[in-house]
Amino acid sequence: MFTTWSAWNCKRIKGQTFPWAKWVWNPAVPRKISMTMWKAMHECLPLDDRVRRIGILVVSSCDCCLVWVGEDVDHIFAKGGYTAEMWRRCSLVLGIPRLEGKPWKERVACWHRKASDSLFSGQLLGLLPSILIWRLWGRLCKARMEGVAEPAQSVWCSIRLWISWAALKIKEVKGLTQRDEDVLRCFKLPCPSTQEKVATTAKRNPLKEGWVKLNIDGCSLGNPGDAGARGIIRNSTGEFISGFAVTAITRIILQK
Numbered sequence: 001m002f003t004t005w006s007a008w009n010c011k012r013i014k015g016q017t018f019p020w021a022k023w024v025w026n027p028a029v030p031r032k033i034s035m036t037m038w039k040a041m042h043e044c045l046p047l048d049d050r051v052r053r054i055g056i057l058v059v060s061s062c063d064c065c066l067v068w069v070g071e072d073v074d075h076i077f078a079k080g081g082y083t084a085e086m087w088r089r090c091s092l093v094l095g096i097p098r099l100e101g102k103p104w105k106e107r108v109a110c111w112h113r114k115a116s117d118s119l120f121s122g123q124l125l126g127l128l129p130s131i132l133i134w135r136l137w138g139r140l141c142k143a144r145m146e147g148v149a150e151p152a153q154s155v156w157c158s159i160r161l162w163i164s165w166a167a168l169k170i171k172e173v174k175g176l177t178q179r180d181e182d183v184l185r186c187f188k189l190p191c192p193s194t195q196e197k198v199a200t201t202a203k204r205n206p207l208k209e210g211w212v213k214l215n216i217d218g219c220s221l222g223n224p225g226d227a228g229a230r231g232i233i234r235n236s237t238g239e240f241i242s243g244f245a246v247t248a249i250t251r252i253i254l255q256k
């Protein structure tokens, strides 16, 4: 059908298309995040190395390392002290190779290549680089303009918060895979189970007189992640004797 829009679309000069554009301009992330990522992808962010490239000599020092390091885009977005830690954590949760020491664009391209519309975790793979870069840029600006150096844990909590925000707006998928559920748990997001619950009856075996029974249970949200355990001690007639609960333990659990 011929319309004003179709005529304009036919007449206008179209710009280059980028394979990553659908993830950068995805409706699941706010425009401020998309805009920062778009600028980063086009090397438009005002970093010291860019200023130097246009012929202005500046003394450059990053705000993320204790030792003096010049500020350039790869250091700020991939190799800097806490920056590398943020990539490491995200790679661990989503099962992506860490690509340590690689340029930041190479990392982002790897994430975007593995992103997919059909899976929940696949969509997160496409969106997470934008959230990460936006937050790292925000941290740098705050350190430079306000003299406030946010700790890595604070930046990570903020990234998780924005991931939760994006997860609510992510395109609906047919069903969650085990991988999706693991990712949801790692980011502490609500996880609707895909399996039907089957009611089972538990039978308690009576103890001999004078004996006591200890029942314990524990779990971990992520690996490493926040963990908790609890237990209860009862006598042979089933009466409560004592109990305990411990939380906020972070450990790496090794499995066979």
Ligand SMILES: [Zn+2]
Pocket: 062, 063, 064, 065, 069, 075, 080, 081
């Ligand atoms: Zn640094």
